[in-house]
Amino acid sequence: MTDPIIDIILEDPGKDDLRAIVATLDAYNEAHSGMVDQPGFAVLIRDPETKAAIGGLYATDGYGWAFIRYLAIPENLRGQGLGQRLIAEAEKIARDRGYIGLWLDTFEFQARPFYEKLGFEVFGQLEGGPGAIPRYFLKKRF
Numbered sequence: 001m002t003d004p005i006i007d008i009i010l011e012d013p014g015k016d017d018l019r020a021i022v023a024t025l026d027a028y029n030e031a032h033s034g035m036v037d038q039p040g041f042a043v044l045i046r047d048p049e050t051k052a053a054i055g056g057l058y059a060t061d062g063y064g065w066a067f068i069r070y071l072a073i074p075e076n077l078r079g080q081g082l083g084q085r086l087i088a089e090a091e092k093i094a095r096d097r098g099y100i101g102l103w104l105d106t107f108e109f110q111a112r113p114f115y116e117k118l119g120f121e122v123f124g125q126l127e128g129g130p131g132a133i134p135r136y137f138l139k140k141r142f
Contacts, residue, residue, distance in 0.1 A: 029063075037061045038097060043089040045073065045082060057086040059094070059102075065139070066094035068104035071111075083111075087118055091140070101141035108134040115140075 009017070030036050037060075044056035055077070058070040068090060073082050087102075094102055104120070106112050108128065116122075120138040128134035 033063060035063050037063075040069075041066075041090075041093050043086050043093075045077065045086075055082075057090055059090055062099075062103065064100050066090060066097070066099045066102050068102055071104070083114060084118065087115075091142075095142060099142075101139055103137065103139040105135055105137045108136070112136050112138070 013021075026037060040058060040060040042056055042058045044053045046052065047054050055072045055074050056070075057068060059066045059068045061067070068087075071083065071086060073086075091102060102120075103123075104115065106115060112122075115138050118140070120140045122136050123139050124137040126132070126135040
């Protein structure tokens with residue numbers, strides 16, 4: 001067998017390349033953990049007139065935990081309890097799927113106090129410095 005080719009891509013890879021990486025990792029993880037990724041889920045905020053998504057929450061499977069990858073609320077809708085509602089719906093979905101909790105990460109300038117108010121606790125952090133913003137990892141175990 002000839003040696004494989006190493007191809008460096010300095011921008012986002014194409015969808016087919018990314019699928020190949022994920023498929024290889026999924027096959028390995030399933031063989032060694034006995035767990036299969038469940039599909040991700042979203043809780044959307046929609047414009048009442050156009051019905052277009054204008055924000056919301058997106059979470060993915062995290063091998064027994066739901067990982068909240070994105071949570072975004074338009075500036076003009078903040079302070080109305082939408083964030084709490086999104087987290088509550090995500091928690092319900094996660095419990096229904098049998099997850100043991102939720103986890104996420106947030107930057108220093110984002111929403112750490114909001115998550116802590118909802119019962120999340122910091123379990124790790126990446127320090128800041130020149131060119132790096134502190135990042136916090138939080139979890140909420142059921």
